[in-house]
Amino acid sequence: MATVTLRINGANRSLEVDGDTPLLWALRDHLKLTGTKFGCGEAYCGACTVFVDGNPVRSCSLPVSQVGNGAITTIEGISGPEAAAVQQAWIARDVPQCGYCQSGQIMSAIALLKAIRKPTDRGIDLAMGGNLCRCATYVRIRAAIHDAARALGG
């Protein structure tokens, strides 16, 4: 165990944790930021997606020791025009069904819209292909991303 300081959602948070602990468990178990979900634990499903320095990252495959000085943003800390547009579109389209995967879906959708202002269907499929949804809300997710892109002027 060691004391690790992580910069999360704009604030420094210190915790006693083994360096080999997945960031996901540091967030959920130690810091109680449970909006980020555990799905597979092997970076297959995308439910645990957070941002590190603005880039999408599967927090289950990132040990705390490799985070370094990266600024972590979780679903609880997202902000900005892309986040607002995605949130609005998700509500308007009533995207979630069970909702379990949706925080990861939303993080990836925001990352996509930061990278491409007006993604095509194929661009959406390629970017979102790493986020699984057992309720198969994929069609609504794609439509909501198009809506969000339009709202952003794309």
Added chain:
Amino acid sequence: MLRVPSVADMTLVRLLLSVFGLSACLVAAAFGQSPPSDAVARSVALFREAGKVLQHPRCLNCHPVGDRPTQNDTMRPHISRVVRGADGHGPPGLPCSACHHAANYDAAHVPGHTDWHLAPASMAWAGKSLGAICVQIKDPARNGGRDMAALLRHVSEDSLVGWAWSPGAGRTSAPGTQAEFGAVMRAWAESGAHCPPE
């Protein structure tokens, strides 16, 4: 019943072999080829040895034909469904670095490196014969613009190439060591860099 050949028999055999050998050389010369030699055979044998690395799943998985990498020793299509993207680092919104971080992380069974990415499409090897890979790897238009010196540096020193010998738990390592692989490739280059038939 076996018969011990006489001196006359052996002389005839040697004569026939000489004539056959000369004919083969003349035919090869007529087609603009160099006659086969021990030196060429040695060079080809060296590349075949290097091929044990080049055609290993640790290398082929990220030198795919097509846009999608493969994974594991079975070389199954990569899960999640990911593609090369414009620069080999994945498409916008889903870069390789989303899952593959700075180092292997055995707890999640995810391999890692600071520059994890796919080889360019021009450097696709999967499914190709060793002879085809040999011709390709010497061609700067299909090897990332490398002359032989740069190619040898790449295989000997590039740390992403070196990952093939430190692949993390659950993955077989490429044969030998990166240093040995580099030495075999260097010996191949110094022997004339001859290729197996395609």
